[in-house]
Amino acid sequence: MTVSYARKPQLVCPAGSLRALQLAVNAGADAVYMGLKDATNARNFAGLNFDLEQAREGVAHAHAKGAQVLMALNTFARAQEPERWWRAVDLAVEMGADALICADTAVMAYACREHPQLRLHLSVQASATSYEAIEFYREHYGIQRAVLPRVLMLSHVGHVLRNSSVEIEVFGFGSLCVMVEGRCALSSYVTGQSPNNAGVCSPPSAVRWVDKAGAVQVRLGEVLIDEFGPTEPRGYPTLCKGRFAVDGVRDYALEDPTSLNSMALLPELMAMGIAAIKIEGRQRSAAYVEQVTRVWRAAIDACFAAGNGQGGRFAVQPQWAATLAEHAEGQQVTLGAYSRPWR
């Protein structure tokens, strides 16, 4: 039986640098997303992101290969200097970005007013989990695509999609936020800096590794996030993935250090009519971007072909799974909220 998918979802890949952008495009990304070198985007890390010249070069490379460039302007404009965010919208237009990914109604209002032709995508940081929320942003700011938070299960994704008139993008692979994006202040509670107010979560400047009698303690600010034995693998102290005690039981109380991998759900996602699949990881290496892009390109193509009766039933190839597992946090992957094993 063939299912004949109405559309082939775009593969949207992360670009934390010009090199990563070029490798993603060459490996088959339909679109790449990137941000500027400041707090206007949610991966505001030293050594990452683009200045205008690099952005222009990236756009030229992508467009020459038929790929799009989306600019992430997905933090909330600081009350003290909103002009920095307005300027970033102007830059998106100047560099020739194909769309702006945004979360702040102030940014959307500015873009609508000053650059009505600029295509807007609603960032996952806008926390839109229902079709009514998405409709709010469409009606007021004309958004043409919404990226869904990583907390919805597959049936909810389908329900949103059936009731929305804009394109829907979901996360396919990468680090997992267990909290609703745009609604988490855990990081600023400890460090003063959060994704919403500074474009960072658990910022490196607040992390300290301390050797202590064979073990290694890792602190974020003054809080002990985790403690690793001499032979235990050490993960980055993203605070929701630390080990804490509840009722005297020490465990990963909020989330295990695993990555999302929804590749096995591609047939369902395509049947729903998902417009785009996003790979997380602008902070990751260019090699990660290249390899993960290549594997997802192959999987999306194979799944689409299978839907059209070519090449047999879609199955995740063992070598794809192996590549993704290599790049996953703690070498573990999960279907995350899509399947809700914890439901």
Added chain:
Amino acid sequence: MHERMALTIGPLQYHWSRNDVTAFYASMADSAADCLVLGEVVCARRRELKLADWLALAGELRQAGKEVVLATQTLIESEADLRLLRSQAEQHEFLVEANDASALQLLQGRPFVLSPHINIYNQSALQQHAALGATRWVPPLELDLATVALINPPSAPVCNPQGQAVETEVFAFGRMPLAFSARCFTARHHHLNKDECQYRCLDDPDGLVLRSTEGQDFLVLNGTQTQSAGIHCLLGQAPALGAAGVQRLRLSPCSRSFAEVVYQFEQVFNQGQDAESGLDALHALHLPGPLVNGYALNQAGMAWQD
């Protein structure tokens, strides 16, 4: 004459039995509180009180002379969630507080309240929401008071289309709701699935404390919500609150000594008592966690400054 600092009792974040909820609001009816925000904001599975019960309670509190606001659910996922939201939006007896953009979509065009979970970080965003009809703004928890003043300046407040100035209400007491998830962390702790959670959160009237390995009280698990273990407390910030144009304070319920907390805020902000003796009184109450105030002062939220 000095204008009254209105006291709002924020929505109950915890899962309390119906009897406990009723007793709590009966005590609040006799308190100095001006306004109460009612409704289940955390988890759709918590049904000790249904909308009709909340509305009945709202009617009684209004009879007792209180203003009542109905709060919407913070995370909207299912069609059932949207149905409840529509029922709240369709009644016009009480003001509604929007906790997400689905609520904004259904409430626009009439007066409503912006909860701290609507991301307003600059004046233009507040203007966008005032244009929809917002009349009251509770800033995001992580915003400091100086920034709050910049966004809604007391000298030139943001106005809605009727020319009415948007009031600023600041979260001034209680454990802070820092994060929301679809996942239930209380059920996870008890090795239960969310759909068969046995409502174990009923056992934790102030949530379940999460400690660092070295024993520091850090966060609180409250079902799908994660709170600060520290109790945000702005009892000592009267001058800064006044300077920021704050007209209302939000006090978030806890299971013990809450009536005494409301009394102390009333004494300090409206009856001329000094903040120091108010803070001494709070420290003597055996509250569920340490006091913090960092966010108000542009520091980490868990910091405390005298």
